[in-house]
Amino acid sequence: MSDDYGADSIQVLEGLEAVRKRPGMYLGDPHDGSALHHCIWEVVDNSVDEHLAGHTNLIEVVLNKDGSLNIRDYGRGIPVDKHEEFGISATEVIMTKLHAGGKFDNSSYKVSGGLHGVGVSAVNAVSKWMEVTIHRDKKVYHQRYEAGVPTSPLSETGVCDDTGTMIAFKPDLGIFTNVIEFEFEQIDNRLKETSFLNAGLKIVITDNRSDDPHVSKHHYEGGLSEYVSQMNSGREILHSE
Ligand code: 0RA
Numbered sequence: 001m002s003d004d005y006g007a008d009s010i011q012v013l014e015g016l017e018a019v020r021k022r023p024g025m026y027l028g029d030p031h032d033g034s035a036l037h038h039c040i041w042e043v044v045d046n047s048v049d050e051h052l053a054g055h056t057n058l059i060e061v062v063l064n065k066d067g068s069l070n071i072r073d074y075g076r077g078i079p080v081d082k083h084e085e086f087g088i089s090a091t092e093v094i095m096t097k098l099h100a101g102g103k104f105d106n107s108s109y110k111v112s113g114g115l116h117g118v119g120v121s122a123v124n125a126v127s128k129w130m131e132v133t134i135h136r137d138k139k140v141y142h143q144r145y146e147a148g149v150p151t152s153p154l155s156e157t158g159v160c161d162d163t164g165t166m167i168a169f170k171p172d173l174g175i176f177t178n179v180i181e182f183e184f185e186q187i188d189n190r191l192k193e194t195s196f197l198n199a200g201l202k203i204v205i206t207d208n209r210s211d212d213p214h215v216s217k218h219h220y221e222g223g224l225s226e227y228v229s230q231m232n233s234g235r236e237i238l239h240s241e
Contacts, residue, residue: 008086008097015098016148019125023175026122033179036171037186039123043071043167044203046120048194050075051201056164061191061205063182068129068170077136077163080154089154091141095132096121096148123169124148126176130169135160147172184214192218199223 019026027042028034040061047059056075063069079090086093098121124130125148134141140158144151173180184207195203195218202219220226 047073072166074164196227
């Protein structure tokens with residue numbers, strides 16, 4: 001049993017090292033901004049999955065002055081119970097073990113060039129630091145990681161009345177070059193698409209990097225059809241439906 005744990009933690013470290021050595025294999029080009037922004041889509045997709053499962057209608061994205069980014073949802077919260085197989089919290093498994101969640105067992109899950117679904121652990125691996133805060137069962141849980149490695153076990157830090165997950169991370173600039181800052185336009189455009197593809201999901205992006213914070217809100221109760229009517233407004237329409 002303790003041998004298994006040792007073998008598993010070595011596998012985790014090897015997985016994280018593989019991502020750090022060849023980020024392009026997991027996240028896209030680290031030298032042109034694509035891997036950098038893919039980190040955001042990867043974390044947001046987990047919150048979108050919580051929306052698709054019917055547990056959150058709001059995702060908040062905040063760009064911070066120090067180059068870090070927060071993504072928060074009001075879903076069930078990442079499970080915190082002790083994982084029987086690995087002897088650590090389910091949170092730590094999801095946050096550090098490559099492909100945790102069994103998503104890769106299902107080949108039909110792989111879409112958009114095979115990049116979707118590498119998991120938050122791949123983003124963790126290329127982050128100088130990542131922090132997860134979970135509201136679940138009336139309690140607040142927290143864990144921090146550096147280059148994907150936990151700096152302490154998951155701990156209980158307080159109480160709460162709501163549920164959800166907040167993930168904050170700062171990209172490791174030893175890995176990303178050329179484009180090393182998040183681009184608001186790119187994030188805003190992509191998350192606008194995410195919101196119209198997910199009817200009823202509200203996505204709020206706040207850019208706190210300048211002294212004059214910028215907030216952008218996307219919310220299409222009617223999903224794609226509402227987006228189309230918005231694009232058509234003021235134009236002559238060929239087809240009413
Ligand atoms: C695994 C199982 C459950 C929820 C999640 C993962 C989850 C992951 C993320 C990542 C960002 N936000 C998230 N929210 C939820 C289900 C847990 C249950 O059955 O209560």
